[in-house]
Amino acid sequence: MRAAVLHNARDLRIEEVPDPAPGPGEVLLRPRFTGLCGSDLHFWEGGLREVLADPVILGHEFSAEIVEVGTGVADAAIRPGALVAVEPMWTCGQCAPCVRGTYNFCRNMTWHGLSPKGGGMSGLTVVRADMVHVLPESLTAVQGALVEPVSVAHHCVTRAQVPAGGTALVLGAGPIGIATYLDLRARGVERVIVSEPSADRRAALAKLADMTGGGADLILDPGAVDVVAAVRELTGGEGVDASVDAAGAEPAFHAGIAATRPGGRMVTVAVYMKPVTFHPMAAFLGGVDIVASCAYCNDFPAVIDGMVNGSYPLDGWVRPIPLEEVAAGFTALEAGTELKLLVDVQGS
Ligand SMILES: [Zn+2]
Ligand SMILES: [Zn+2]
Structure with a gap:
């Protein structure tokens, strides 16, 4: 073979x-x-x-x-x-x-x-x-191949503990960031703000935002705006209930902590190749819990169900x-x- x-x-x-x-x-x-x-x-x-x-x-x-x-x-x-x-x-x-x-x-x-x-x-x-x-008969082999990466996203959204109707920030719109976005929307998180430097990726996400009623106006270019200030503005000055770092870049790590409200969570799901310089006072004064999410554990069945229900469109x-x-x-x-x-x- x-x-x-x-x-x-x-x-x-x-x-x-x-x-x-x-x-x-x-x-x-x-x-x-x-x-x-x-x-x-x-x-x-x-x-x-x-x-x-x-x-x-x-x-x-x-x-x-x-x-x-x-x-x-x-x-x-x-x-x-x-x-x-x-x-x-x-x-x-x-x-x-x-x-x-x-x-x-x-x-x-x-x-x-x-x-x-x-x-x-x-x-x-x-x-x-x-x-x-x-897999159920209604799913395709292409969808089947996506169950694994979407499970990574599903696991991190569970770790983020955002209430339905709540707010979230996703840093990075690569495949895991996109799947995290879709999973948050599927769980009824009202406002999902995304920060992504690539114009192509922002465009791909904007289409999915349209399909899921998410609002393309919540997609930010960190090269053009101050993400933390923009998130505060979009959340009445409060910050989001949870942030997900799906970028694996130091600025995203810091922005995730700073944009999260006191008592909220910052989940890091990205694979980091280098350490970041982190001042513990950022979490201390901000009242933010920093948690990591590694792979998945018992997430496949829920993701397969979500695919059957159309929660994870693969368009674009x-x-x-x-x-x-x-x-x-x-x-x-x-x-x-x-x-x-x-x-x-x-x-x-
Ligand atoms: Zn992988
Ligand atoms: Zn073992």
Whole structure:
């Protein structure tokens, strides 16, 4: 089978690798669509090397069709031909975080798509049967590939604890920022203000704001306005109930704290490659709780339901590409000229 294998920084090869076979409790999958994600981009650029020692098949955001079910899988819905979204965490179920139910912090975690376990950018791949979520018939394989990144957003919105009818600020309108926006709107958050420097991304978001009744006037260009002052003005001088930092840039981190009302929350969901200089007095005097949101934990079912209900329109921010164009796709993501690229794994 063919697979996109990352050998080194900027050295991604489409090559033949051996077909995997499912063991007991596992399923053999044929990946359909696989997202290129910001963390894949960091690996491609050569960052986070400590996590990646050997060449790996990339792809942790993917939908797939079940090809074969290994022995000992009791769930009748898990059968050949079923379309699934994959929750790409090989967790142990035994360590303290797993036992506590916070399996996203499993001490023995292996990520599918960032490890020798294989990944979604390949003709076939094997995961444990409890890592797949069978999709309802009304969902497409493209939507299935988006369940993983939207779950990241869904988890961080839960962490943000914004009341319905409340206000929020999203910093950064990349794919996670956009999904966070849609999730906040779906949960009835009345005013969702977004700060995003790229005009293209603001335009993409404006269309989604139209579709969800969110109001394009709440989309700010941090290059043109003082975001904190603008947020205060839009919230009667109070600040938002919660901010989400989906940007991963120091100015966004500070703006998120400063724009949040006393007693509110600032959630950081971005993957930071560098530390920020943070004065604890900003949170102390502002009365803001700073929390982090890492990946997802039991979020897939709610996101799949939300997709069925139309909460996460994909118009204008998701584009499929062939497997041969993965490296070019990373270059485009690096240049900031694309939002969410999905590899059409079987399409070429
Ligand atoms: Zn990802
Ligand atoms: Zn564990």
